Structure formats: structure tokens, C-alpha cells
Amino acid sequence: MDTLVICIDRDNDLGEKAKVSSPIIGREENIKAAVALSIADPEDSDSNTIFGGVKVLDELRAKGLDAELITFAGDKKVGLTSDQKISQQLDDVLAKYHASNAIFISDGAEDETLLPIVQSRIKINSVKRIVIMQSSNLESTYYILKHAFNDPKISQTFFVPVGLAALIYSIFLLASYPEGAIIGILAAVGLYMLYRGFGDTVTVIWNKIKDDFHMGRLVIVTHTAALMVIVVAFVQGIVSVWQYYTQAGIWYHGLVPLTTVFIHSSVWWLVLAAIIVNFGRMMNMYLHGKFSLRQISSSFYAFSFGILFWGATTYILAFDPTIEGFQPSIVSGLQYFIYSIVIAIVIALAGIRISASPIRK
Structure with a gap:
């Protein structure tokens, strides 16, 4: 066989409306199917596509070519399900008819999305679009929007x-x-x-929370407590900033001092939240017999960061006379900053020493 004339009904209107099973092979069978679909739904363009395929088939046979008309239908669930059905039907037909090329008959952009699937199996010499009493650009736009919204x-x-x-x-x-x-x-x-x-990350976290809840793990409680502490930290920071903002406005105090006030007011609450999370993780590992002193090092690091941020924000606020309530002298602020660096390094070294110790279960 030289040529296949291929028509595509991606959403299976032939099966849903005309109750015709696919693939539909042969000129007479396709005409019967098109007539049945036209009676069931006169506005459906798939019947016009099949009649267009019949016309192309007659033209090819008039030239002496060995051609056949075949219509493939997918599924009302347009997408993966319908495309897989059409692919399987196409493979079965090509195994029976060893055609060298094909002509693709289309009624618009929706059916033409199947072109790569057909081209991967047989050479396509031509694509003929059947447009009935409407603008081809308008029809293509309609199907593109319809496909997108579906x-x-x-x-x-x-x-x-x-x-x-x-x-x-x-x-x-x-x-x-x-x-x-x-x-x-x-x-x-x-x-x-x-x-x-962050959809994928949120889904992973939510599934982890559900697993912890159903397994009755302590981490679900400690994580909830940590979340509440974080909320308190942000409320504490916002309230502190709001007091200064309502007094003179952001331009009087400046964005950097107000941000520093927020960090200074909330940093220890955030450190506490990190320690609570680490405590829940340690208890969970202890209950499963996997606890080691290495797990404590995270709390040391969190405490070190807290001291560093507290010392740095104290020193920054010492420079701003408009911020009241955080007012050490510049010398005292510098001393706090230096002391915080030293203490943070000592605590971090202790955490490193613990994390480097042999694992003991």
C-alpha cells in the first residue's frame, strides 16, 4: 500500500455521540460513521473531517495510487489517555498495512497536536486542514484556548x-x-x-507532617511549638518596630534601624524555635535507638548565631540616638559585639567538637 489517509478524532466524538468504534477502516465505513455523527450532532466538525478524507482518498485513487482511509478516535479525557489510545490503534494498523507515507486530515489545532505521534511512526507527505464556514485563525485560537483551559x-x-x-x-x-x-x-x-x-517543597513538608502525625511522633508537637514560637518572634519584632514607626514614621528612624530593631527583638525567640525543633528530632532518634551526641551540635550553632545577631544589632542601635530603649553607649555596644563574637566562636567550637565525637547509640 502506498498511502494512508489519516483522520483523527481526539476526543472520541464518534464513540461518545455516534456509538462507532475505532479505528474505522475503508471508504464506506468512514462514510457511514460520518453520517451517523452528523445525525447525532450536526455541529460537530469531525464528520466534515472524515468527508474531507474521503475526497482526498478519491483523488489519490483517481491518480492510480493504492490508498486507504482510516479514522482513529481517542478518548473523551483529552490528553494522555486519548493520545495513548490513538497511538496503540496506529501501531496496530501500521502492523497490518505497510504503507510508505500518509496524508493527515485535520479540522484544527487540537487534532494537529497528534502530528508528532503520527510522524514518529510514518512519513507524512501532506497535512490538509478542513475548515467549514469559519476563520481558520479563529478556529485555531479557539482550540488552543480550549486545550489550555482544560x-x-x-x-x-x-x-x-x-x-x-x-x-x-x-x-x-x-x-x-x-x-x-x-x-x-x-x-x-x-x-x-x-x-x-514552592509547591513541591510545600507538598513534601505537608506529607512529612501527616506521616509524623499518624505515626504519633513527638516531632509533630515540637514542630508545632516551634512554629508558635516563630509567630511570637515575628509579632514581638513587628510590635517593637510599630512603636517607633507610629511615633515619627519610617523616614525619621530609617529603614536599617527599624530592621535592626526587628532582628534585635525577635532573635532569641527564633533561637528558641530552632532549639525546640532540634530537641524534637533528638527525642525522635532516641526513641528509635539512633541518638548520638552529634545531634546536640545544631543547638550550639543556633545559640552561636543568636549571640552574634544580638551583639551586632546592639552595636548598630548604639549609633542611632532616635532609637530609645536599646541605648547602650557606643563603647558598651562595641564591647557587647566583641564579647558576642568570642562567645559565639567558643560555643560553635564546642558544637564542632561534639559533632566530631564518635557516634554512640
Whole structure:
């Protein structure tokens, strides 16, 4: 056989509407299938595609070529499922008909997404698009948009932020506070974009939390406690900054001093959170008989960082006379900074010494 005339019904309208199974082989069988689909749904373009394939088949045979018309149908679940079905049907047909080339009959961009699959199995000499009483560009755009919105990844990325923004705006309008809608929308969309950006990481962490909860591990409690401590740390830092911000504004104090105030106020809470997390991990390993002194070194490192940040922020705040309540002299601030460096190095060396010790279970 010289040529196959291939028609594609990717979403299986032939099977769903006309109750015709595929592949459909031969001129007469394809005409019957196209007529049945036209009766079931006169607006479906797949019947026109098949009639277009019949016309191409007749032209080839009129030239004396040995050709055959075959229509492949996929599945209503357009995508992986439908493409696999069409691929399997195509392989079966090519094993029976050893054709040297093919002509691809298409009704638009959706069916043409199967071109790489067909080309990987047989040489395609021509692609003929059947367009009925409509703009080909418009039809292609329609199928591209339809395919995109049917893709869960694209639809979730597009519709969720828009829907979330509309919902938040309506809530603020209902509360007679439209000014707050912009803040709420930006915050919600920002959180959504962060989630999309770190989606895999969030999924891994969430699955780990569920496993720890169902296994009754202590780390679920210590991690929750650490999370609460982190919240307290941020609240403490924000409250400290807010006191100065409301007094004279950010431009009076400066962005760097206010950031330093935030770090100085929250650093020990963050250190405590790190120690709590490490404690939960140590207890979990102890209960499973895998505990070693090396696990304690993380707490030493966290404490060292805490001392360093506390000493550095104390010294920075000593230079700013507008920040009250953190006011050591510049000399005292420098002494605190030097002492913090020395103490942090000593504690870190102790942690390194412990982590280098032999493992004892």
C-alpha cells in the first residue's frame, strides 16, 4: 500500500455521540460513521473531517495510487489517555498495512497536536486542514484556548488568582471597606504565587507532617511549638518596630534601624524555635535507638548565631540616638559585639567538637 489517509478524532466524538468504534477502516465505513455523527450532532466538525478524507482518498485513487482511509478516535479525557489510545490503534494498523507515507486530515489545532505521534511512526507527505464556514485563525485560537483551559495546571494558575481577587474584593465591598481590598488582594495573590513557586517543597513538608502525625511522633508537637514560637518572634519584632514607626514614621528612624530593631527583638525567640525543633528530632532518634551526641551540635550553632545577631544589632542601635530603649553607649555596644563574637566562636567550637565525637547509640 502506498498511502494512508489519516483522520483523527481526539476526543472520541464518534464513540461518545455516534456509538462507532475505532479505528474505522475503508471508504464506506468512514462514510457511514460520518453520517451517523452528523445525525447525532450536526455541529460537530469531525464528520466534515472524515468527508474531507474521503475526497482526498478519491483523488489519490483517481491518480492510480493504492490508498486507504482510516479514522482513529481517542478518548473523551483529552490528553494522555486519548493520545495513548490513538497511538496503540496506529501501531496496530501500521502492523497490518505497510504503507510508505500518509496524508493527515485535520479540522484544527487540537487534532494537529497528534502530528508528532503520527510522524514518529510514518512519513507524512501532506497535512490538509478542513475548515467549514469559519476563520481558520479563529478556529485555531479557539482550540488552543480550549486545550489550555482544560489543562489543570494552566487553569489553576489562571483562574485561581483571578477568582481569589474577585472574592476578596467582594468581601471588602460588603464590609464597606474597599480601601483594604487592594491590601487583601495583593497579600492573597502573593501567598498563592509563593505556594506555586514552592509547591513541591510545600507538598513534601505537608506529607512529612501527616506521616509524623499518624505515626504519633513527638516531632509533630515540637514542630508545632516551634512554629508558635516563630509567630511570637515575628509579632514581638513587628510590635517593637510599630512603636517607633507610629511615633515619627519610617523616614525619621530609617529603614536599617527599624530592621535592626526587628532582628534585635525577635532573635532569641527564633533561637528558641530552632532549639525546640532540634530537641524534637533528638527525642525522635532516641526513641528509635539512633541518638548520638552529634545531634546536640545544631543547638550550639543556633545559640552561636543568636549571640552574634544580638551583639551586632546592639552595636548598630548604639549609633542611632532616635532609637530609645536599646541605648547602650557606643563603647558598651562595641564591647557587647566583641564579647558576642568570642562567645559565639567558643560555643560553635564546642558544637564542632561534639559533632566530631564518635557516634554512640
